[in-house]
Amino acid sequence: MSNITNEGLILACSAIGAGIAMIAGVGPGIGQGIAAGQGAAAVGRNPGARGNIMSTMLLGQAVAETTGLYGFAVAIILLFANPLLGKL
Numbered sequence: 001m002s003n004i005t006n007e008g009l010i011l012a013c014s015a016i017g018a019g020i021a022m023i024a025g026v027g028p029g030i031g032q033g034i035a036a037g038q039g040a041a042a043v044g045r046n047p048g049a050r051g052n053i054m055s056t057m058l059l060g061q062a063v064a065e066t067t068g069l070y071g072f073a074v075a076i077i078l079l080f081a082n083p084l085l086g087k088l
Helices: 006-045 047-081
Strands: none
Touching: 006 047
């Protein structure tokens, strides 16, 4: 344990935090898959409402994707901009 520097510890914890932040991409992926499946089923039941169904589905998917993008942004900040190193 005496060989671990403060900088090394911060970098290691930042890498672990970035990995945990990337788990945030799992939820939007599952949600978008479910939304696409339900949208396809709805269009199959009522082909005349295709435009309304597709626009609503795409808007919902765009909103769901922001969660994954926020997690990705946090991971990139922790890996490359690392604001914690300036505190040493």
